[in-house]
Amino acid sequence: MNKTYLQLYADFIVKVGVNVRPRQTLLVRCPVTMPEFAHACVKAGYEAGAKEVIVRWEDEKLERIRLEMGAEADLCAHKPSELRSWLDYAEDPDGCCTLAIHAADPEAYAGLDAGKLNRVSLARRTFMKSWQEYTMNDRIQWCVVAVPAPGWAKKVFPDLPEAEAVEKLWSVIFDVCRVSTGDPVAAWREHVAKTKARRDQLNAWDLDRVRLQSANGTDLTIGLAEDASWEGASSVAENGAEFIANVPTEEVFCAPHRDRVNGTVCGTKPYVYNGQLIEGWHVTFRDGKVVEHGADKNGELLGELLTTDENANRIGEIAFVPASSPINRSGVLFFNTLFDENAACHIAFGAGYPTNIRGGAKLTRAQLMEKGLNDSAIHEDVMIGAPDTRITGVRKNGEEVTIFENGEWAF
Template identity: 45%
Template structure:
């Protein structure tokens, strides 16, 4: 990839993604295949006045060896130095950029319980760091660049070079790097999302009812003090940042025990390097009481049993079917992109910021208000071209929010 474009993308990630301020530490989490982009981000950060840039590299091939040969006891051990690196930098007010570019088939064939054990104990060890990000106590963003394995999964009829170039072209378009002024384009995009947020937050819906032709018939209650967020968010110090680049969603949290009915997936879910596809979930009083999956049943089972909160929902997100990523008609096998192509829900932990003053509430106080708690937060896609969503407000009046996959207002 042309170095000028890579540097332009890195600058956008630093400036519009995390909104790095002079004197801050930047923490980068990157696959080893993405070293060029990690270095470009580091350069952009230092030019913007970063105090220091710290990079943690992940190697899926090396990790697969560990998953295959290490004992279950070893997979439960997370080195103190690794956990403290993430947790301590969060405590000190770093910014964090994660590069999401994993091979969707990296852990294919590895026993689901070994992957789940590794994921669970890493989440526990880095829990403080994840709490800081989800409460917007630090500014963070997730971005992506192609890797060969990922690109070949997405464009499986192309050779390596063609597949990577095609994925670059799509990524540059959806993060608005094809615009003359990407920063201005992001400002306009965030402004448009704010109009949707204003409608949803003004109506203060108490329930959402989802239906479509593939089996979804789901009612989701919303907590009284819920807030819809999306686009640019604010950290606790009042600075704007974009947590996902790209982003097309608006989102809030469901009432932990207020989800009932059945929902069907609309896109594959990659969890822990394994594929879960064509799955359905049945909820009663907020909890998954039954599920099916044509592929990845054992992985889904392990995910749902990560802890008590993993079988409840923590996020409700709306994305129009007629949107840039969706219109590409590409399945990305990457949650950053696929979740911004379709309405989705998330297993596990709720964002505290989706409750009024939630970032200042304790875990128990959030729980009392209906927010779910868990060590996991995993998005899965449910949006279809015929999805209908009806909102019910405090006066018990029904308002059409989605009709045939798109916003109806």
């Protein structure tokens, strides 16, 4: 692994992706398998002026034992101190920001009781909702990135020895995250500017609905929520700091109206859910709700996802990603949503982002739902873009515009 690139990656993520401000506390979540990268991020955080950088280590092997052997009732019970340990930093007058470093084995929990996993996950999400509102509403800067832990690297490159697989995945990540340019800050500045221009054009069109079509059977019409706003590339937190929530990111995304989604959509990449793979899936919507679904592998897991709560079978996001994105051009199937969602157009089952509604960060969930934004304990991105995807939009004045042709931006 190129140590110069590793520090460039960490510096970019912390100083530009998160954009740590002086005196803020930086909260970092990192797998125990990746201490060197965590140390590089801590160094960058203090260089950026952080008051304190706190690393919270995560161990998926330990978590698998806990999920397999722990009683469900106990796994679903949470101590108030756990939530307070996050909120105390968010409520600090100097503020906080967060960095989540992912490196999970896509099948870390394969073979475990899918229903139990889903219920435990739902209990945690519900318990932590007041903290999650800080990121869902961009009240703080936040960023999600990924690094190649051995289990993940072997899944992506199964024919390589473990050490070589890790090296290969590092190399690909450096490429698709524009680190191997040698100047990721400049490369990302150019990328963000292009993405913002497309975002602004979509907003200028004042779209009422969009239609996605592919030869694989996808024919989906998505009406947009009231006062919907397209977003992409970078966001702005309450304190005015610009940040990049996902590295990498290639998407421009918006809020569907929870009741105005109709048609069928077919997944174009496997989806990792609760440490297990769902492959060859499809769903059919009627008036916003999934009325039929199936999958070639783990179809029952897809059913668990869609019944997490009463709104998990509706969508909260539609995102456009060109087939020419660096992630897709790499030819690598990452088995990791952060990367794979930026290789293809996608939708998200569950909650929408309040920031996709004009003025939405200041509205209550009830007010947002009145505008059509979906509310749920989950937000699960699934990939639907194909090389021949065609997307058309209908403006509120009735004019039709072409957005995608053959998987690429048409403007």
